Amino acid sequence: MIDLRSDTLTQPSDAMRAAMVAAEVGDDVYGEDPTTRRLEERVADLLGHEAALFTPTGSMANVLAVRTLVAAGQEVLCESSAHIARAELGAHAAYSGITMRTWTHPTGGIDLPAIEAMFAPDMGPFFVRTTAISIENTHNFAGGTVLRPADLDPLVGFARDRGVALHLDGARLWNAHVATGAPLHEYGARVDILCVALSKGLGAPVGSLVVGGREAVEESRVWRKRMGGGMRQTGMLAAAGLHALDHHLERLAEDHEHARLLAQACGVDPATVETNIVVVPREDAAAYVAAAAEEGVRISAVGPRAVRLVTHLDVSREDAERAAAVLARLG
Ligand SMILES: *Cc1c(COP(=O)(O)O)cnc(C)c1O
Numbered sequence: 001m002i003d004l005r006s007d008t009l010t011q012p013s014d015a016m017r018a019a020m021v022a023a024e025v026g027d028d029v030y031g032e033d034p035t036t037r038r039l040e041e042r043v044a045d046l047l048g049h050e051a052a053l054f055t056p057t058g059s060m061a062n063v064l065a066v067r068t069l070v071a072a073g074q075e076v077l078c079e080s081s082a083h084i085a086r087a088e089l090g091a092h093a094a095y096s097g098i099t100m101r102t103w104t105h106p107t108g109g110i111d112l113p114a115i116e117a118m119f120a121p122d123m124g125p126f127f128v129r130t131t132a133i134s135i136e137n138t139h140n141f142a143g144g145t146v147l148r149p150a151d152l153d154p155l156v157g158f159a160r161d162r163g164v165a166l167h168l169d170g171a172r173l174w175n176a177h178v179a180t181g182a183p184l185h186e187y188g189a190r191v192d193i194l195c196v197a198l199s200k201g202l203g204a205p206v207g208s209l210v211v212g213g214r215e216a217v218e219e220s221r222v223w224r225k226r227m228g229g230g231m232r233q234t235g236m237l238a239a240a241g242l243h244a245l246d247h248h249l250e251r252l253a254e255d256h257e258h259a260r261l262l263a264q265a266c267g268v269d270p271a272t273v274e275t276n277i278v279v280v281p282r283e284d285a286a287a288y289v290a291a292a293a294e295e296g297v298r299i300s301a302v303g304p305r306a307v308r309l310v311t312h313l314d315v316s317r318e319d320a321e322r323a324a325a326v327l328a329r330l331g
Helices: 014-022 034-047 058-069 091-096 112-118 149-162 173-180 184-188 214-226 235-247 252-265 285-294 317-330
Strands: 051-055 075-079 099-103 130-136 165-170 193-197 208-212 277-281 306-310
Touching: 014 235, 034 051, 034 184, 034 193, 034 208, 034 235, 051 058, 051 214, 051 235, 058 091, 058 130, 058 165, 058 193, 058 208, 058 214, 091 099, 099 112, 112 149, 130 149, 149 165, 149 184, 165 173, 173 184, 173 193, 173 252, 208 214, 252 277, 252 306, 252 317, 285 306, 285 317
Parallel strands: 075 099, 075 130, 130 165, 165 193
Antiparallel strands: 051 208, 193 208, 277 306
16 A cells, blocks of 8 residues: 555654664653753754744644734634644634634735735724734645745734734645755744644654744743643654654655656646645545555545645655556546
8 A cells, every 4th residue: 555645644764763762861841851852952943943842743832832922812813724723623712712814825825915904903892803823834735835935024024013923833844945945944033933743744753843932932831731741751752853854854855756746647737736745636536535545545535526645754756656657547
């Protein structure tokens, strides 16, 4: 089976497992896990922020990050198919009392006129106040689409003018970095707080980080514990993340190449595929998924009229070519 359902399906490699076993560990709730500290410092540095916090999931990282910017009863604006709006099961409302309004963009990007029209300053006891705007890069449900650092600039200017904060859901920011060649800190510099995942394309088994100012990160540390996410010898997991940063970051370019190969086979213009996700419009999504599985290729339906293919560390060039042949044959 060639599994193209998600880049979360990767198995830790033997070398990653060896790094995990060898990790120096301590109790992270006591602040005594040296490997976790090392990972947090390294990721904060990469993104040009003061501090970072290891979390079990990207969803928890987003909940912690957004709540540092938005109080209960206030709102965050985001794109309508953003992960925070669609795939976190209402966590920002359920845990933090935050509401959302959304704009819609065909590639999950920034629609500044729509944001300007929605933006609500503090109007006392009359309207919900907008205190943050969240963007996603790469954009998962829009098909791994990329924002370049400069694409953020008009929004950054608007946010500064209005005193509204910016959150970046960068679960796959690594892919954007590799696709554009833009240094990670160029993204980091443009937002107040961001989240990155180790468990997607980087191929670690578990983990994400909240990255931002020292105060926001310390506040997130308190809330992580309050939510039951204070973990002990996390160094074994952090070691997987450090190994991934050393060995699996630049190779994401291969995943992007494999995705373009698959796009071509499915009749999608490869030039529109920027990273490792291909969304194929299919009227027969469920039947197509079943037919591909019969031929040894697992893909997923995203709604009744589209399927999604995701390339990753455990899909070799050979696998990608074989899957492309199968999908081309299915037509
Ligand atoms: C996967 C993902 C997350 C976090 O997912 P978890 O499964 O909770 O780790 C957040 N944002 C985006 C855009 C994602 O793709």
